[in-house]
Amino acid sequence: MLARFENAAAAMSEMRRHQEQVANNLANASTTGYKKDRIFSEALNERLTKDGSPRSDRRLQQANDLSGGSLEDTGNPLDVALGDEGFFVTQPEGGGAERYTRAGHFVVGSQGTLRTPEGRQVMGEGGPIQIPAEEGGEINISEGGRITAGGNEVGALRVATFENPEQLERVDGASFVAGDAQPQPAETPVVVQGKVEASNVDPVAELTNMIEVQRQFEAQQKTIRTTDGVLGRATQSLGGM
Template sequence: MDQQLMASGVTLGQIQQQLATVADNLANMGTVGYKSRDAQFNDLLFQQINSFGNANADPVDMANRLTPAGIRIGSGSRVGDSQMDLSLGSLQQTGNPLDLALTNDHQFFQIGMTGANGQLTPAYSRAGAFNALPDPQNPNVLRLLTKSGQPVLDPNGQPILLPAGWSDLQINNAGTITAVMPGGQRIAAGQLGLVTVNRPQLLQSQGNGLYTLPNLARLGVGLNQVVVPVAANNGSVVQGKLENSNVDTTKEMVDLINLQHNYQLTARSVTMSDQMDGLVNSLLQ
């Protein structure tokens, strides 16, 4: 296959992947706790072809030469990585006691996802729009759940249960939950399982604002190197507020326009290469 066609074809496919990343960011502008992503390109294998060897080179020509002694032929580029931007989004006041935000950009709520064996596996989320629904097993307690129905976990990885009939719910910055009953009685209702993710580039999106970690053993990394429980004095929970997405609309639109131009130029190089091949074929006939 013509090397120019191969390089252009590969690059077109990778630009489409970056376009999908930008489109995903724009589509989630209104998603609570969403973190934008930015695709990074890497060069594929390239080959250096020199126009002449140093033994036959004219010393005068080489002394005055400003351009390389040959050309570099590449195989295109690929999306090498998709970096998550953890910068803090703006906070929106809601007044709902079950709406929570985190002001530390590396802290996450622990959420339970049902695994293949039916057991809860930890996931992580910045989306603090929670609900409290009756527990089917016990009508006297409420389960603290995400909008999509996953249980919110405590530091021990267990679902958080709230007393039914509370009139007010108070959550401090450390994530300690206190339920105020109609008679004024205050009941300790649990603790949010807050963690700090030290290597956010390892997080894999599972949709609905949830992230999981890959098999860390294959990467030679321990879980304690990636996820660290948040100390009580380092919590950053804000009650009655939600964190908006951190998508920068202006940046995404500029990236979208640049990617469209890059796609057009790369597609044009395919057309030009095809025309040149046709010209060569016509000369050989």
């Protein structure tokens, strides 16, 4: 009987994590370049207790869904998207671990450094990309990621790929760190100027998931209440004997 409580409580804990994951995906449905989270559980060492109740050791795993989002036109020459695999490479001011992102909404800082809206430097093949103010003129970014300003080349976007991108660890929003994964330069990057990649979150699907998880949570609550009632009646019966 107590195993029912334990199993229901464990299931409710998993569902709470699922709800948090779904809520986070929904909150980032409009975040440029965001890749949704997925959570799945593994049942290990499945067995029966002495009274025949099923037991198992359960482990939650979280994974990034790296499927592509749609490309949206912005008309901004500093907005870029990747038409193929890979990630743009950025780095916090002053150094630190490189971050990898599909969010290609960039701006030029006060010192001419190409940056993310959060202030991270956009890395090129030779380091942070600088767009000198004196160059002026139209900014063009080729399919290969080469940047020209006023007809002069000022840098080339660094695009990294990973043999196992699932190993990337999310830092925040749409940015990741490599973790145990090893970045490699993209051989033939496909950079699209004037577009950004939208989040790959489907709000309707996530809302459906949220409703389904809530129903399962309520079913487990009912199981606990029913079991508690049975135990309460049994205790009263024994007490009256």
